Amino acid sequence: MKNCLTIAGSDCSGGAGIQADLKTFSALGTFGMSVVSAVVAENTSRVISIQDIDVKILEDQIDAVFEDIEVAAVKVGMLPGIESMRAVAAKLREYRPPVIVMDPVMVATGGGNLMNPEALGTLKKELIPVVTLLTPNIPEVEIIAGTGIRTQEDMKAAAVEIHRMGAQNVLIKGGHLEGEAYDLLYDGVNFYSFSAERIDTKNTHGTGCTLSSAITANLAKGMDMPSAVAEAKRYLTEAIRHGLAIGKGHGPTNHFHEFYRMN
Numbered sequence: 001m002k003n004c005l006t007i008a009g010s011d012c013s014g015g016a017g018i019q020a021d022l023k024t025f026s027a028l029g030t031f032g033m034s035v036v037s038a039v040v041a042e043n044t045s046r047v048i049s050i051q052d053i054d055v056k057i058l059e060d061q062i063d064a065v066f067e068d069i070e071v072a073a074v075k076v077g078m079l080p081g082i083e084s085m086r087a088v089a090a091k092l093r094e095y096r097p098p099v100i101v102m103d104p105v106m107v108a109t110g111g112g113n114l115m116n117p118e119a120l121g122t123l124k125k126e127l128i129p130v131v132t133l134l135t136p137n138i139p140e141v142e143i144i145a146g147t148g149i150r151t152q153e154d155m156k157a158a159a160v161e162i163h164r165m166g167a168q169n170v171l172i173k174g175g176h177l178e179g180e181a182y183d184l185l186y187d188g189v190n191f192y193s194f195s196a197e198r199i200d201t202k203n204t205h206g207t208g209c210t211l212s213s214a215i216t217a218n219l220a221k222g223m224d225m226p227s228a229v230a231e232a233k234r235y236l237t238e239a240i241r242h243g244l245a246i247g248k249g250h251g252p253t254n255h256f257h258e259f260y261r262m263n
Ligand SMILES: Nc1ncnc2c1ncn2[C@@H]1O[C@H](COP(=O)(O)OP(=O)(O)OP(=O)(O)O)[C@@H](O)[C@H]1O
Pocket: 107, 108, 109, 136, 137, 138, 173, 174, 175, 176, 181, 182, 183, 196, 197, 198, 199, 200, 201, 204, 205, 206, 207, 208, 209, 211, 233, 236, 237, 240
């Protein structure tokens, strides 16, 4: 079995963050480990408060995993600010895991800032150059690339721009656009399109986390990038289709239903 590590925030309501990542890692047959970057008091409707994890224990958690266990792939999710970004970037440069997938989490589905906007420069300078794959949504692309995104052509131009910043691969998620759920992958040479039907639901809490951790697990298992993304999107679409109407706001994706037991 391959070992996957998530470095991300804790969502006590279980739909996003490390909780979504660990459920996805397990459902896809990998061994999941988690380094907590922040504790978020949140639910399907709102973010109440955030406590950043002290940098020393953030670094110690990463050391504890890497000094003992072989890590096939790392997923990086919420990093709340400059200090945590610098620490994680330095540890990733030190341990050089074979795969690093980063979801540059900025705002929760239910609203609420999860990243200090002042950390944008650090994200661009220290983290984007070390990642195997960056998976921004449309608002995140607009902030990182500094351009408005309305069309698939805009997505292409922004993907090229983010690749230039140092990400080996870029997957722009089109969930925030209208029409079918269209995502675009750029590997520096080719563009790959991934389309799925848009499911009419408000239960989309954790979709970005689920997709990026599914890609991480698939890469850990040895798939090439386009296959890892295609399979992860299949997984995610079913997890949204069977999403759980839990809570008063955006319910979570569902990792355990008949589809997975049969696949
Ligand atoms: N209603 C939907 N039906 C099917 N797929 C969807 C739907 N909404 C989003 N997706 C897909 O889910 C993935 C995440 O997309 P999105 O652009 O919403 O990212 P995100 O904003 O990071 O997610 P999150 O909702 O977790 O913040 C993409 O593959 C997107 O195409």
